[in-house]
Amino acid sequence: MFLKWLSSLFGRREPETVALFASTIRQGVSVPIDDAFRAWTSGNLEDMLKAARTNTHPVDRHFLLQSIVSESYKRRKEDRYRQLCIEYAEKHLQEFPSLFEFIKEGLDGFVPRVPTFQHYATVLTEAGEYEKAIEVCKKAILFGLSDNTQSGFRGRIQRIKKRMARANR
Numbered sequence: 001m002f003l004k005w006l007s008s009l010f011g012r013r014e015p016e017t018v019a020l021f022a023s024t025i026r027q028g029v030s031v032p033i034d035d036a037f038r039a040w041t042s043g044n045l046e047d048m049l050k051a052a053r054t055n056t057h058p059v060d061r062h063f064l065l066q067s068i069v070s071e072s073y074k075r076r077k078e079d080r081y082r083q084l085c086i087e088y089a090e091k092h093l094q095e096f097p098s099l100f101e102f103i104k105e106g107l108d109g110f111v112p113r114v115p116t117f118q119h120y121a122t123v124l125t126e127a128g129e130y131e132k133a134i135e136v137c138k139k140a141i142l143f144g145l146s147d148n149t150q151s152g153f154r155g156r157i158q159r160i161k162k163r164m165a166r167a168n169r
Contacts, residue, residue: 026057027106040064045071049084058102065092066116073119082123089120093139100143111145118147121156130164 023030024037039051040063048068056064068088075081093116104111117140124133137153137160146152 026059027102031057034060036060036064040067043067043071045084052088058099059106061095062092062099062103065095066114069116069119073115073123076123076126085119085123089116089123092116093120093136096139096143111143113148114140114143114145115147117145117153118156121160125160125163128167130160130167133160 022033024033025031034054034056035051036054036056037060039047039054040060042048045068048064048071051064052068054064065088069085069092072081072085072088076085096114096116100111117136121133121136121140124130124136134157137157140147140153147156149155151158
């Protein structure tokens with residue numbers, strides 16, 4: 001209905017022109033959406049990768065990196081996507097400490113599940129990089145994150161250790 005009203009005022013507009021008027025709320029303030037926001041909400045990996053160079057709000061940066069990791073993780077059997085998953089998971093974990101407070105503040109103290117940690121730990125485990133996978137799980141624990149499993153990241157560490165023991169036999 002709003003778009004109809006807007007069109008009646010300004011004439012028929014292309015969707016991208018109308019999108020220029022779109023906004024979201026960041027820290028209680030309405031701000032225009034940018035390429036990073038559009039990319040992570042699109043589900044299109046190629047758009048996300050292009051937008052990864054966009055200077056954006058930390059919340060949008062977090063969700064953009066998380067979305068790149070999640071989308072590439074789904075296709076990790078292909079070398080290109082496994083490498084993208086690793087690259088962007090490392091980038092996300094490196095930036096996460098500075099993004100964490102913005103995420104928490106933006107969601108009134110609630111921190112949602114951050115799949116990057118479990119996806120990256122899984123990819124590392126699959127590659128036989130057990131110690132590195134365990135370190136990723138420990139970082140998640142330090143941030144108080146959950147992987148939505150009954151045993152959480154502590155249980156994941158135990159499973160990685162068992163797999164490492166089997167591999168070393």
